[in-house]
Amino acid sequence: MAGCPTRPAAEVHIGWTAPYGVGRTLRVMETCTRCGQENAAGARFCNACGNQLGATETREERKIVTVLFVDLAGFTARADHLDPEDVRAILTPYYARLRSEIEAFGGTVEKFIGDAVVGVFGAPVAHGDDPERGVRAALNVRAAIAEMNASDQTLDLQVRIAVNTGEAIVSLGARPELGEGMVAGDVINTASRLQTVAPTNGIMVGEATYRATRSMVDYREVDPMTVKGKTEPVRGWLAVAATAGPGERSVATVPMVGRVREMSILQGIFQGVVTEQRPHLMTVFGEAGVGKSRLASEFTNQIEGSGARILRGRSLPYGSKTLHGPFTQQVKQLAGIFASDDVVSARDKLRTAIEPLQVGGGAEQLASHLALFIGLGHEDEVADRQVLFFAARQFVELVAQDQPTVYLFEDIHWADTGTFELLEVLASRIRHSPAMLLALARPDLLLAHPGWGGGLSAYSALSLEALGVEESRELAAGLLRSDTTGDAARRVAATAEGNPLFIEELAASVTDIPTAAGQPLPTTIRELVSARIDALPANQRRLLLAAAVVGRVFWTGALTRVEGNVAVLSDLLDSLEAHDLIRREASSWIEGEEQFSFKHVLIREVAYATSPRAIRKEGHAAVAEFLEAATSGAGATATALAAHWREAGDDERALEYLLKAADDAGRGCAKDEAADLYRDALELIPQDDVEQRNRVSRLRTLALVAASHVADARSLQRSPESPDEGERGPV
Ligand SMILES: Nc1ncnc2c1ncn2[C@@H]1O[C@H](COP(=O)(O)OP(=O)(O)OP(=O)(O)O)[C@@H](O)[C@H]1O
Ligand SMILES: [Mg+2]
Numbered sequence: 001m002a003g004c005p006t007r008p009a010a011e012v013h014i015g016w017t018a019p020y021g022v023g024r025t026l027r028v029m030e031t032c033t034r035c036g037q038e039n040a041a042g043a044r045f046c047n048a049c050g051n052q053l054g055a056t057e058t059r060e061e062r063k064i065v066t067v068l069f070v071d072l073a074g075f076t077a078r079a080d081h082l083d084p085e086d087v088r089a090i091l092t093p094y095y096a097r098l099r100s101e102i103e104a105f106g107g108t109v110e111k112f113i114g115d116a117v118v119g120v121f122g123a124p125v126a127h128g129d130d131p132e133r134g135v136r137a138a139l140n141v142r143a144a145i146a147e148m149n150a151s152d153q154t155l156d157l158q159v160r161i162a163v164n165t166g167e168a169i170v171s172l173g174a175r176p177e178l179g180e181g182m183v184a185g186d187v188i189n190t191a192s193r194l195q196t197v198a199p200t201n202g203i204m205v206g207e208a209t210y211r212a213t214r215s216m217v218d219y220r221e222v223d224p225m226t227v228k229g230k231t232e233p234v235r236g237w238l239a240v241a242a243t244a245g246p247g248e249r250s251v252a253t254v255p256m257v258g259r260v261r262e263m264s265i266l267q268g269i270f271q272g273v274v275t276e277q278r279p280h281l282m283t284v285f286g287e288a289g290v291g292k293s294r295l296a297s298e299f300t301n302q303i304e305g306s307g308a309r310i311l312r313g314r315s316l317p318y319g320s321k322t323l324h325g326p327f328t329q330q331v332k333q334l335a336g337i338f339a340s341d342d343v344v345s346a347r348d349k350l351r352t353a354i355e356p357l358q359v360g361g362g363a364e365q366l367a368s369h370l371a372l373f374i375g376l377g378h379e380d381e382v383a384d385r386q387v388l389f390f391a392a393r394q395f396v397e398l399v400a401q402d403q404p405t406v407y408l409f410e411d412i413h414w415a416d417t418g419t420f421e422l423l424e425v426l427a428s429r430i431r432h433s434p435a436m437l438l439a440l441a442r443p444d445l446l447l448a449h450p451g452w453g454g455g456l457s458a459y460s461a462l463s464l465e466a467l468g469v470e471e472s473r474e475l476a477a478g479l480l481r482s483d484t485t486g487d488a489a490r491r492v493a494a495t496a497e498g499n500p501l502f503i504e505e506l507a508a509s510v511t512d513i514p515t516a517a518g519q520p521l522p523t524t525i526r527e528l529v530s531a532r533i534d535a536l537p538a539n540q541r542r543l544l545l546a547a548a549v550v551g552r553v554f555w556t557g558a559l560t561r562v563e564g565n566v567a568v569l570s571d572l573l574d575s576l577e578a579h580d581l582i583r584r585e586a587s588s589w590i591e592g593e594e595q596f597s598f599k600h601v602l603i604r605e606v607a608y609a610t611s612p613r614a615i616r617k618e619g620h621a622a623v624a625e626f627l628e629a630a631t632s633g634a635g636a637t638a639t640a641l642a643a644h645w646r647e648a649g650d651d652e653r654a655l656e657y658l659l660k661a662a663d664d665a666g667r668g669c670a671k672d673e674a675a676d677l678y679r680d681a682l683e684l685i686p687q688d689d690v691e692q693r694n695r696v697s698r699l700r701t702l703a704l705v706a707a708s709h710v711a712d713a714r715s716l717q718r719s720p721e722s723p724d725e726g727e728r729g730p731v
Pocket of ligand 2: 292293294411440
């Protein structure tokens, strides 16, 4: 039943809630929009009209989440000797600090268990890098505790921390701020167990977290541990420190493949910038992991070698966002200012860097405006927006006039408004200066800023596509040097769909567990694809998940149960196509039905894995009914129908279609396939139905014999002069 819709309730910060949840934002009222009655927080039904309140979603989904578990070590014993008010005085700021550290990385405080705090990353929405966020939050929590202890000698808090990543069932409508559990699964229990074996003030991470973050965090492996509730020893790693900044990837180990055309476009533009002394803004668009940063780094390395200057800046996905982030980093790079420099020496360095550039005086003033612009201002200085933007523009011009310069703005899909404004000002106003502004962005940028680049005369965009099949194989082979047969490289290339990051991750998982057949998708890939799916508006997302149940190929008719209005359905599919997740196909296998396919099999796989089993089951039954109504149920459709009925839990109907598909295949001389289908059918026939088992076994044997004859006939056809050559199957 749909709930009674509520208006957003009033929010207040309260000083105290169990257990020690200071600073928690609680909804104190649920206002029923039907009758206007105000109800107590957490009330599920309206006091006045009895309708369901808080029409939150009750749907559940399967998601990869990262759990951060922080427990106070030895505090229970200490609390025994303390007055309850003293305990509260210690724990209140502690909980508040942990909450703020977790939330700074986009995490949610899931619950408090005793003295322990559980934070969750990746639910309800995946960010694409949640294991990294979890570990960075853990490192910050440890630093925060040390800082709190240093500022109050009596505090002496010690913690044990664990981070673990895995699949969980997530209640999308849960309100953790009201104590409702959002995440359930072994991933939490294991996190709690890992925490118990972590050393005091240590951060123990589980295997999936380690694999997803090992390129940006320094780890020390510990011996496999026996923990309560686990039969097998559990592997663990201690996080030492982060080795790369947020959003950065470690340096590549294999040479860049392909991208010849893209490199020459960038070089051509830079050449024009230098010869015509005319600035240019170039945006390189591409999905996560497709190689934007790599392309930019190869390009900038090359031109740096021939005398250009490169100033690098990056927008961050979370954490402390500095004023005009990437530009600030570029200015600081030029002036040699480090994070450890105090404001006075930073300003000095800035002035020293600008003086030689500014001929004819004015360096002092420019340096002081620029300092203000990048957040190094004195308290008494007042910012005039136009003046400051002008200073930034002057700086960019002067630096480039001194030496042709590429200003690299990485990840502008995360940029603050100030950075966008600045880029547009720079691109439209700089004159007579060889400055190339190179921005890298994921396509989401255009959702938030559809007009990006519009109206600028010297602007171009380059869309970075996936690598081709040959290039993918080359990259995979380069990463999998021990794979002498090339089989693993081919498999990796086929799965990764041309995304170099996915190729790297899949190759790493092959290297880690070389023998595992049908390996699960590496967490990093599932995370990144999930983040794309989670960024969709709810109705598009729901449709995509339903389409995944149909298969890599799907038809509008199979989705009308999700969206009954055909015009709306068509619009939603259009939007999904615009998001580059699905493709409308030119022809359809089913008469009168529009046919679509998922752009990547990985998108389908992740979308499918998101729905809980019960929902998938219902979906498969609905798809089977659709296919029964829309097709004759013969040939390939029979196989599809068998698969859908099987997933829907109706073995009887699945068997019926499997036998039909096998008979059809046999008649069509696809004897191998027929034999496989009879084998599948046998799996579904109950052991006590001896008669049918015997009949199907016989049919399978006949198909196998026929298959070997077909193979023989083929080999004879292939080499009529040398009948002894070629493989012979058993006759
Ligand atoms: N053409 C290529 N040849 C070899 N390796 C590549 C190529 N392109 C990218 N890579 C590697 O793939 C990984 C992902 O690439 P990169 O970090 O450049 O992606 P990105 O598009 O910048 O992703 P994001 O949007 O997450 O920043 C890197 O390790 C990179 O070195
Ligand atoms: Mg990048």
